[in-house]
Amino acid sequence: MLDFEGPCRTLESPVKIMRIIVCLKPVPDPKHWNRLQLDPKTRTLVRKGIPSTINPLDRHALEAALTLREQEGGEVLIVSMAPEDSQPVLKEALAMGADRAVLLSDRMFAGSDTLGTAYVLSAGIERLGEFDLILCGDETIDGGTAQVSAQLAEFLGVPNVMHVSGLEAFPEKPWLVRSQIEHGYMVVEIEPPMVLSVVKSINTPRYVTLMNILEAEQKQIEVWSANDVTLSEPWAGLTGSPTQMADLFVPERKGMAEMITGDAKEQAAKLADRLHRLGFC
Amino acid sequence: MEFKFSDREELLRKTVRDYAEKEIPPYMEAMEETGEFPVELLKGMGQMGILGVITAPEYGGTGMGALARVIVLEELGRVCPAIPMAIQVHHMCTYALGTWGNEEQKKKYLPPLCKGETMGVVAVTEPSGGSDVAGIQTTAKLEGDKYILNGRKCFITNSHHADTWIVIARTGEGGKGLSAFIVEKGFPGAKAGRKENKVGLRGANTGELAFTNCEVPKANLLGNEGDGMTTAIQDIVQCGRPGMAAVALGVLNGVLEQAAKFANERTLYGKSISKLQAIQWYIADIYADLEISRLLTYRVGWMIDQKINCAAESALAKQFACEAAARSARKAIEIHGSYGIMKEYAVQRLLRDALVTIPAGGTAEIAKLVMFRQALSMFGL
Amino acid sequence: MTDRIESKIWVFVEQRRHLVAEVGLELLRKAQTLAKPLQWKVAAVLIGRELGALADMVLSFGVDEVLVADDPLLEHYCNQAYVRAVEGAIRQYEPQVLLLGATAMGTDFAPRLAARLRTGLSAHCIDLDVTPDGQLLSLVPGWGGNVMARISCPKTRPQVATVLPGVFPVPEPGRARGKIVRLNAQLQQEDLGYRIVETKREEAPKSGLETAEIVVAGGWGIGSKADWTRVEELAAALNGAVGATRPPVDEGWAEEKQMIGQSGRTVRPRLYIGLGISGHMHHLVGVKSSELSVAINSDPKAAIFGHCDVGLVGDLKEIVPPLIEAIRQYSQQEPE
Numbered sequence: 001m002l003d004f005e006g007p008c009r010t011l012e013s014p015v016k017i018m019r020i021i022v023c024l025k026p027v028p029d030p031k032h033w034n035r036l037q038l039d040p041k042t043r044t045l046v047r048k049g050i051p052s053t054i055n056p057l058d059r060h061a062l063e064a065a066l067t068l069r070e071q072e073g074g075e076v077l078i079v080s081m082a083p084e085d086s087q088p089v090l091k092e093a094l095a096m097g098a099d100r101a102v103l104l105s106d107r108m109f110a111g112s113d114t115l116g117t118a119y120v121l122s123a124g125i126e127r128l129g130e131f132d133l134i135l136c137g138d139e140t141i142d143g144g145t146a147q148v149s150a151q152l153a154e155f156l157g158v159p160n161v162m163h164v165s166g167l168e169a170f171p172e173k174p175w176l177v178r179s180q181i182e183h184g185y186m187v188v189e190i191e192p193p194m195v196l197s198v199v200k201s202i203n204t205p206r207y208v209t210l211m212n213i214l215e216a217e218q219k220q221i222e223v224w225s226a227n228d229v230t231l232s233e234p235w236a237g238l239t240g241s242p243t244q245m246a247d248l249f250v251p252e253r254k255g256m257a258e259m260i261t262g263d264a265k266e267q268a269a270k271l272a273d274r275l276h277r278l279g280f281c
Numbered sequence: 282m283e284f285k286f287s288d289r290e291e292l293l294r295k296t297v298r299d300y301a302e303k304e305i306p307p308y309m310e311a312m313e314e315t316g317e318f319p320v321e322l323l324k325g326m327g328q329m330g331i332l333g334v335i336t337a338p339e340y341g342g343t344g345m346g347a348l349a350r351v352i353v354l355e356e357l358g359r360v361c362p363a364i365p366m367a368i369q370v371h372h373m374c375t376y377a378l379g380t381w382g383n384e385e386q387k388k389k390y391l392p393p394l395c396k397g398e399t400m401g402v403v404a405v406t407e408p409s410g411g412s413d414v415a416g417i418q419t420t421a422k423l424e425g426d427k428y429i430l431n432g433r434k435c436f437i438t439n440s441h442h443a444d445t446w447i448v449i450a451r452t453g454e455g456g457k458g459l460s461a462f463i464v465e466k467g468f469p470g471a472k473a474g475r476k477e478n479k480v481g482l483r484g485a486n487t488g489e490l491a492f493t494n495c496e497v498p499k500a501n502l503l504g505n506e507g508d509g510m511t512t513a514i515q516d517i518v519q520c521g522r523p524g525m526a527a528v529a530l531g532v533l534n535g536v537l538e539q540a541a542k543f544a545n546e547r548t549l550y551g552k553s554i555s556k557l558q559a560i561q562w563y564i565a566d567i568y569a570d571l572e573i574s575r576l577l578t579y580r581v582g583w584m585i586d587q588k589i590n591c592a593a594e595s596a597l598a599k600q601f602a603c604e605a606a607a608r609s610a611r612k613a614i615e616i617h618g619s620y621g622i623m624k625e626y627a628v629q630r631l632l633r634d635a636l637v638t639i640p641a642g643g644t645a646e647i648a649k650l651v652m653f654r655q656a657l658s659m660f661g662l
Numbered sequence: 663m664t665d666r667i668e669s670k671i672w673v674f675v676e677q678r679r680h681l682v683a684e685v686g687l688e689l690l691r692k693a694q695t696l697a698k699p700l701q702w703k704v705a706a707v708l709i710g711r712e713l714g715a716l717a718d719m720v721l722s723f724g725v726d727e728v729l730v731a732d733d734p735l736l737e738h739y740c741n742q743a744y745v746r747a748v749e750g751a752i753r754q755y756e757p758q759v760l761l762l763g764a765t766a767m768g769t770d771f772a773p774r775l776a777a778r779l780r781t782g783l784s785a786h787c788i789d790l791d792v793t794p795d796g797q798l799l800s801l802v803p804g805w806g807g808n809v810m811a812r813i814s815c816p817k818t819r820p821q822v823a824t825v826l827p828g829v830f831p832v833p834e835p836g837r838a839r840g841k842i843v844r845l846n847a848q849l850q851q852e853d854l855g856y857r858i859v860e861t862k863r864e865e866a867p868k869s870g871l872e873t874a875e876i877v878v879a880g881g882w883g884i885g886s887k888a889d890w891t892r893v894e895e896l897a898a899a900l901n902g903a904v905g906a907t908r909p910p911v912d913e914g915w916a917e918e919k920q921m922i923g924q925s926g927r928t929v930r931p932r933l934y935i936g937l938g939i940s941g942h943m944h945h946l947v948g949v950k951s952s953e954l955s956v957a958i959n960s961d962p963k964a965a966i967f968g969h970c971d972v973g974l975v976g977d978l979k980e981i982v983p984p985l986i987e988a989i990r991q992y993s994q995q996e997p998e
Contacts, residue, residue, distance in 0.1 A: 162769065246812040546961050
């Protein structure tokens with residue numbers, strides 16, 4: 001019964017519990033990318049029939065959030081900007097252990113670039129109120145721009161660190177955050193609230209268990225449209241976004257390689273001969 | 282009619298797939314070599330909820346049901362069919378306990394089975410034959426507060442790793458003279474005997490269980506005396522045959538993947554062999570076998586969850602899927618040419634695995650007998 | 663008051679402890695090429711503490727202006743302080759284009775700055791172009807390199823882009839002709855969102871990749887750690903270095919330092935051999951300067967065959983052992 005002894009903080013004032021927000025992006029499952037097609041007319045990617053999944057690095061962000069909650073207490077909220085049919089992906093995040101999920105979904109958000117996305121996310125987070133920590137994956141596997149976390153921090157006016165590979169939280173003093181840089185890392189002292197984006201090496205995400213799947217069915221996904229948040233600036237959506245996709249194409253090939261044919265032994269002999277004649281062996 | 286998995290079922294499949302793809306491959310080489318089940322995996326599968334998929338939450342399971350169980354076994358089998366072979370027999374043990382066990386028995390045996398702290402087995406088959414349940418010769422004589430078991434069970438999956446054995450033995454004459462017992466590995470006179478050396482599903486351990494004046498407390502009678510026949514048959518219909526069908530689905534998934542990839546990559550005369558019609562037809566056949574087997578097997582899972590009698594459907598799914606796995610593996614080997622019989626290529630293992638699914642859980646002939654009776658009953662015959 | 667700044671393309675030249683990241687210099691030369699038809703001037707932006715010598719060094723790369731934000735509070739990198747150091751000058755002098763290297767620092771500084779300026783940013787570019795009316799077009803690989811996007815930023819200025827290191831060659835220094843302009847940063851302690859308490863340079867692992875004349879790299883198609891020895895044996899037979907794509911590193915077959923491509927190293931060998939590599943752009947950007955490139959892959963449709971000089975379709979287990987054998991035999995022969 002040790003848990004109930006010592007200073008009972010709840011009696012003095014409502015204790016502020018740690019609130020961790022994880023920004024999560026549903027992305028087309030990379031296992032099925034070979035089925036991606038480029039529509040030659042609209043110059044957009046046809047991703048029909050390709051299932052969505054949690055962006056791989058966001059899974060590490062969520063794991064970091066869950067670990068921190070286990071150590072320090074608190075709650076973990078998912079915030080995502082995505083089409084409404086992404087709910088199964090958020091369900092998986094809830095099954096991993098998040099407490100609640102907010103899906104920002106509105107036709108006017110579609111086509112947002114990173115500035116637009118960060119802006120919409122910041123509007124959703126502002127409606128949620130105070131937070132201690134926002135965790136993101138360092139980059140998404142589809143766009144791969146790795147820009148949203150820093151831009152989100154800028155919109156929210158809080159500090160951010162990217163490429164985070166380690167995190168130590170302390171109740172009464174600055175946290176220590178390790179960030180990977182070229183040929184090494186740096187450790188920074190930083191105080192909440194903050195935005196961190198994590199790299200793969202920070203942890204190993206847990207599996208969703210069958211029990212978790214059942215528990216998640218009791219958890220809520222709230223869907224917020226543009227009317228549910230305050231958007232005073234014009235950056236959301238395709239028309240608001242400052243960057244535009246001028247063109248989308250399958251990379252030009254240098255021209256097919258000269259193919260060496262024959263059975264394996266013949267191929268090997270021909271290549272070795274060529275390398276020999278060029279002086280490589 | 283709804284031919285669509287729910288969000289829950291889709292997430293379940295994804296979850297088990299993630300788990301299986303990461304956790305199982307490191308063990309596969311040793312499984313093939315030693316013929317041993319990697320017991321190290323049990324704890325993890327317990328934490329995942331895989332072992333308790335058909336056990337009620339009060340006893341440490343998730344109670345997700347038979348359809349969920351098929352999904353779980355299929356996904357484990359996509360990576361390595363020997364794993365669901367062992368797990369499906371483990372499930373049969375949890376099914377028997379959950380269905381016929383009294384409160385005390387369920388509380389004692391189910392939680393550790395669900396957690397993976399113990400492994401389970403159901404032992405029906407004897408050297409005289411497995412399908413002839415009425416011909417069981419192992420005896421159980423009540424002496425005071427103990428049953429004394431004598432006899433031998435053979436071709437028992439998980440034999441040497443299992444801690445909790447559901448054993449069918451004779452307490453009287455004829456079909457009504459069979460009873461089921463919960464035997465712990467450590468009971469005096471209980472012993473795992475000969476270990477078999479199978480050609481396929483090598484990672485699922487198979488062997489004998491021997492009983493020599495084995496003392497089983499009276500409290501370990503499962504259900505009532507004389508219920509043994511029902512226990513054995515219902516466990517096979519509700520759990521064993523759908524489970525074997527799901528193992529076969531695992532094989533079929535692997536076969537289709539290997540066949541498609543090899544056909545796509547292998548070139549002959551400067552072009553991919555997937556351009557050859559003979560190869561295309563093989564792959565179409567394998568695809569059809571997989572899809573038909575899935576429909577049959579998932580239907581049985583659904584029927585069990587709906588509590589609809591499915592003896593014939595269960596037999597059909599099992600018989601069809603296991604035969605389909607074997608013939609599809611043969612076709613995949615044809616596609617591979619000489620590579621198909623080389624140990625480095627997975628298709629030869631898949632054929633061996635498929636062959637082992639055929640007699641397990643009741644031979645094709647017995648399954649056909651059940652189907653035959655069902656066919657006749659359609660005409661009131 | 664700072665001097666008037668005339669440059670229309672600004673290039674951020676990153677430094678840590680007065681060591682300049684080469685990508686900054688690569689971008690300076692590219693910026694000069696882009697600026698020429700438009701008769702724009704090019705500036706380098708240096709941020710840090712006590713940068714006098716560094717500013718002179720950068721000037722020798724022929725830029726028109728070196729903009730220096732020099733402040734004790736800028737000694738260590740902090741994105742918010744860096745933003746503060748340049749945003750005033752950007753608002754005042756309205757450069758058209760701002761380029762940064764896609765390094766750990768650049769990928770963190772650029773989005774924060776672009777968001778502050780409410781302008782567009784394209785990331786991890788592998789090529790840049792400027793239209794006659796001054797629009798920056800950045801080429802960006804997406805979807806693991808399966809597609810390429812050309813990104814523009816029509817409405818807002820500056821047009822910001824981060825560019826992968828090693829995409830453009832490092833220029834040689836020449837004659838200095840420009841001038842140094844000091845930016846008046848006026849930083850406060852509060853501008854620092856965090857404080858760096860430790861920087862650890864892990865012993866730069868040597869893979870010999872960057873300088874190797876011959877590189878043999880393996881990909882996912884190798885199949886297992888045991889099969890990975892084939893990559894090493896072939897490299898050894900050719901006296902070359904071993905490289906890898908991301909999956910073998912993730913799987914633990916190869917080491918992090920051996921990774922080639924967007925998030926790894928860039929190589930410029932005379933001979934590159936790719937084994938079991940499908941040819942995602944993320945890897946190919948790291949090998950595109952190879953003189954002769956050879957690919958061996960079991961999938962005839964692998965993208966790499968569209969990017970290399972010589973291709974072999976077949977099973978690596980079948981082709982590589984006799985290839986190693988033949989190479990060893992040639993190597994043992996006396997020179998003719």
